[in-house]
Amino acid sequence: MSEHSDIAAEIARTAQRVVAECDGLDTASVAARLGEAGLLGVLAPEAVGGLGLPLSAVAPVVEVAEAGLLAFPLVETLLAARLLAETQPDLAAALVAGEAVLTIAGAGSLSPGVSGVVGRAPLGTAARWLLAPLGEGAVLLALDAPGVTVAEDPGFDLERPAARVSVSGATPAATIPAAAWATLRADALLLRAAGALGAAGHCMDRAIEHLTGRRQFGRPLVTMQGLRFSLARQKIALEGARHALEHALALAGQDPQGESVPRLVARATCAEAAPAVIESAIQLHGGMGFTWDLGLHRQLRRAKEAAAALDAVAARAALAGRLEEAWAL
Amino acid sequence: MSAAATPAIDAVAYRARQRAWLAENLPPHWRADAVDYRPPSLDEAKAWEATLHREGFWGIAWPRDYGGHGLTLREHLISNQEIGRLPMPESQNSIGKELAGPIILAIATEEQKRRYLPAILEMREIWCQGFSEPEAGSDLAGLRTRATRDGAAWRINGQKVWTSGAHRAQRCLLLARTGTMEERHKGLSLFALKLDQPGVTVRPLRQITGDAEYCEVFFDNALVEPEDALGEPAKGWAAAVRVLEVERGTNRMYRGWRFEEQLRHLVTTCRADPALARLLEDSSIRQRIAQVQVDIEVLKRLVEQTVEVLVGGGSIGGHGSLSKQHWSEAHQRFAALAVELLEQAPYPASPEVEAAQRRFRKAYLQSRAQTIYAGTTEIQLGIIADRILKLPRGEAR
Numbered sequence: 001m002s003e004h005s006d007i008a009a010e011i012a013r014t015a016q017r018v019v020a021e022c023d024g025l026d027t028a029s030v031a032a033r034l035g036e037a038g039l040l041g042v043l044a045p046e047a048v049g050g051l052g053l054p055l056s057a058v059a060p061v062v063e064v065a066e067a068g069l070l071a072f073p074l075v076e077t078l079l080a081a082r083l084l085a086e087t088q089p090d091l092a093a094a095l096v097a098g099e100a101v102l103t104i105a106g107a108g109s110l111s112p113g114v115s116g117v118v119g120r121a122p123l124g125t126a127a128r129w130l131l132a133p134l135g136e137g138a139v140l141l142a143l144d145a146p147g148v149t150v151a152e153d154p155g156f157d158l159e160r161p162a163a164r165v166s167v168s169g170a171t172p173a174a175t176i177p178a179a180a181w182a183t184l185r186a187d188a189l190l191l192r193a194a195g196a197l198g199a200a201g202h203c204m205d206r207a208i209e210h211l212t213g214r215r216q217f218g219r220p221l222v223t224m225q226g227l228r229f230s231l232a233r234q235k236i237a238l239e240g241a242r243h244a245l246e247h248a249l250a251l252a253g254q255d256p257q258g259e260s261v262p263r264l265v266a267r268a269t270c271a272e273a274a275p276a277v278i279e280s281a282i283q284l285h286g287g288m289g290f291t292w293d294l295g296l297h298r299q300l301r302r303a304k305e306a307a308a309a310l311d312a313v314a315a316r317a318a319l320a321g322r323l324e325e326a327w328a329l
Numbered sequence: 330m331s332a333a334a335t336p337a338i339d340a341v342a343y344r345a346r347q348r349a350w351l352a353e354n355l356p357p358h359w360r361a362d363a364v365d366y367r368p369p370s371l372d373e374a375k376a377w378e379a380t381l382h383r384e385g386f387w388g389i390a391w392p393r394d395y396g397g398h399g400l401t402l403r404e405h406l407i408s409n410q411e412i413g414r415l416p417m418p419e420s421q422n423s424i425g426k427e428l429a430g431p432i433i434l435a436i437a438t439e440e441q442k443r444r445y446l447p448a449i450l451e452m453r454e455i456w457c458q459g460f461s462e463p464e465a466g467s468d469l470a471g472l473r474t475r476a477t478r479d480g481a482a483w484r485i486n487g488q489k490v491w492t493s494g495a496h497r498a499q500r501c502l503l504l505a506r507t508g509t510m511e512e513r514h515k516g517l518s519l520f521a522l523k524l525d526q527p528g529v530t531v532r533p534l535r536q537i538t539g540d541a542e543y544c545e546v547f548f549d550n551a552l553v554e555p556e557d558a559l560g561e562p563a564k565g566w567a568a569a570v571r572v573l574e575v576e577r578g579t580n581r582m583y584r585g586w587r588f589e590e591q592l593r594h595l596v597t598t599c600r601a602d603p604a605l606a607r608l609l610e611d612s613s614i615r616q617r618i619a620q621v622q623v624d625i626e627v628l629k630r631l632v633e634q635t636v637e638v639l640v641g642g643g644s645i646g647g648h649g650s651l652s653k654q655h656w657s658e659a660h661q662r663f664a665a666l667a668v669e670l671l672e673q674a675p676y677p678a679s680p681e682v683e684a685a686q687r688r689f690r691k692a693y694l695q696s697r698a699q700t701i702y703a704g705t706t707e708i709q710l711g712i713i714a715d716r717i718l719k720l721p722r723g724e725a726r
């Protein structure tokens with residue numbers, strides 16, 4: 001346990017440095033840099049060059065990546081390398097090494113003939129591989145295979161523009177069974193929640209720094225009590241979400257289908273806390289907060305996409321159902 | 330508003346006429362709810378707004394002598410309700426028509442009114458508002474841009490920032506310091522500066538939506554002719570406060586009705602999509618949509634009340650802060666809800682859903698500014714505490 005947390009702290013420090021170095025690089029170079037630093041194999045087993053650590057060990061990496069606007073499908077790569085380690089060891093090893101780029105379709109689903117349109121695949125136009133839902137499971141597709149076309153179809157996220165992938169009778173490189181796919185999707189949500197909180201904490205720090213330096217009415221704005229109260233409330237929301245998430249991460253292995261109460265609580269809290277804190281950080285920068293160049297909108301855009309995936313409304317509806325079951329006479 | 334005003338107009342017939350004209354004349358692809366939405370270019374917008382003025386949609390309550398239609402704010406409200414009902418392009422000169430115009434009517438000389446006002450309505454002169462500075466935002470009275478005498482004229486040196494529309498404007502409603510820094514708000518004067526001159530540099534700034542709608546404006550010995558000084562010297566603060574009251578209270582009076590149009594667009598789009606229609610049945614979503622409707626109704630009442638007070642000869646005072654604050658926060662909640670709903674659409678989405686996603690993603694980002702401009706949330710709350718509740722103040726603030 002403590003050995004794990006030492007390693008996790010070391011990984012987080014590495015991530016901090018490497019994410020900053022990746023700024024401005026193309027996707028292939030980012031993959032190589034991350035792979036070299038050992039950040040892509042945190043979850044994958046040692047057999048494919050990974051560390052085989054639990055989900056909680058990699059959450060700090062995703063936090064740092066979201067705070068630092070890493071232009072890479074990181075969550076997708078981490079989880080795919082774990083998923084494919086047994087059945088596609090060569091590809092898993094290539095993912096861990098940063099020698100292959102894979103993305104996952106976040107929306108849509110293919111029909112049994114391996115045809116249809118899927119989308120919200122981050123950096124799809126730069127990727128070589130795609131995992132796309134089909135039925136209760138998924139398929140692995142080479143994006144340069146016959147019958148597959150990829151086009152940009154961006155949403156909010158600016159660093160990882162999403163792609164739409166049209167598939168017509170393609171031959172999958174592998175088929176992913178329902179249970180393994182459900183685990184990947186559930187774990188992806190927790191990591192995205194971690195990322196959104198990481199970004200929110202970062203934006204809040206920047207707002208505090210700005211208010212500390214900025215004087216209006218003859219005093220630093222950070223001394224205004226109204227702002228202090230508002231920041232204190234946001235801290236309550238962030239810390240609450242963080243504890244909910246840590247609990248869910250710690251218990252993730254016991255709930256591979258992703259239906260546990262801790263996971264639902266984490267989804268509901270993180271989906272709401274993270275965007276609200278970033279919105280407020282923009283507000284606290286005043287007119288400058290609304291500029292493209294200040295850049296806080298970039299974290300906001302990514303956090304809004306994460307929040308849509310986390311779907312607080314669905315999570316709460318599921319929780320309400322669980323309570324009814326648990327308290328039924 | 331003036332003795333030349335002829336009220337006693339048939340409100341029902343007036344509304345029907347305005348509604349019919351807009352229905353007939355608004356180009357379909359300029360509607361923000363259109364699948365093939367394409368906003369007008371600046372030249373198209375200028376021509377359109379000049380037409381709107383001729384057809385009686387702008388300058389409604391301004392006297393006829395200055396190009397207005399000589400009606401009252403009641404007709405202005407009716408027209409704005411009709412404008413709001415349609416997803417029409419925003420005015421490129423709302424600062425001229427809705428901020429500069431009223432202040433010119435209130436404090437300018439007869440000669441200035443005749444020179445400035447028709448040019449605003451005919452879209453020959455677009456105005457911008459040069460108040461905020463890098464070091465003076467919420468604390469506007471700390472502004473540093475200086476105006477110094479040069480014979481009868483003035484020379485301007487300094488910098489403004491976040492100046493909306495300065496890149497397309499011909500004139501700037503400029504608040505500058507004619508007194509000392511120590512005098513704070515007592516040393517400020519208002520000018521109608523011409524932007525097209527060597528001493529002025531305008532640099533657009535890109536916003537989080539991707540558009541460059543506001544600017545930095547630099548003044549290096551820029552000239553203001555004597556006939557472009559507005560009101561009395563050193564009385565600029567009182568005038569600026571009035572500008573801000575108008576900005577919060579009566580500016581873009583159609584907002585409540587446009588807000589309702591947006592809600593209608595959202596709900597009808599969701600209803601037409603089977604999966605989103607099911608989401609609309611979720612009780613928490615229904616509650617939130619109903620709350621948006623409540624917010625809209627309250628906003629309409631606040632606006633209508635303001636109009637009644639003004640028509641009755643009263644002043645807006647701090648009360649504009651009530652509707653500004655209510656609208657900005659309610660509209661942010663709405664835009665966030667719209668995005669939240671539409672992002673749950675099945676993939677690939679219909680062209681209608683995709684068009685709505687584009688509209689409301691942008692509206693969501695845009696809405697972040699609504700609690701910043703025209704005085705931030707924190708400043709509006711302060712105004713309500715000071716000027717409406719009149720709470721006693723201690724030493725610290």
Ligand SMILES: Cc1cc2nc3c(=O)[nH]c(=O)nc-3n(C[C@H](O)[C@H](O)[C@H](O)COP(=O)(O)OP(=O)(O)OC[C@H]3O[C@@H](n4cnc5c(N)ncnc54)[C@H](O)[C@@H]3O)c2cc1C
Pocket residue numbers: 214216217221224226227283284285286287288290457458459460461462463465466467468490491492493494543698701702703704705706707708
């Ligand atoms: C889209 C947009 C368009 C604009 N257009 C124009 C324009 O056309 N012309 C123009 O002159 N200006 C314009 N502005 C500027 C706007 O009026 C200012 O941004 C605003 O007044 C805030 O000033 P600031 O940016 O300096 O923020 P600051 O005053 O530095 O405020 C930073 C943060 O501190 C908070 N704060 C400040 N004082 C207090 C206090 N006493 N108590 C508690 N909290 C406080 C603020 O609410 C804010 O959250 C525009 C702004 C935007 C975003």
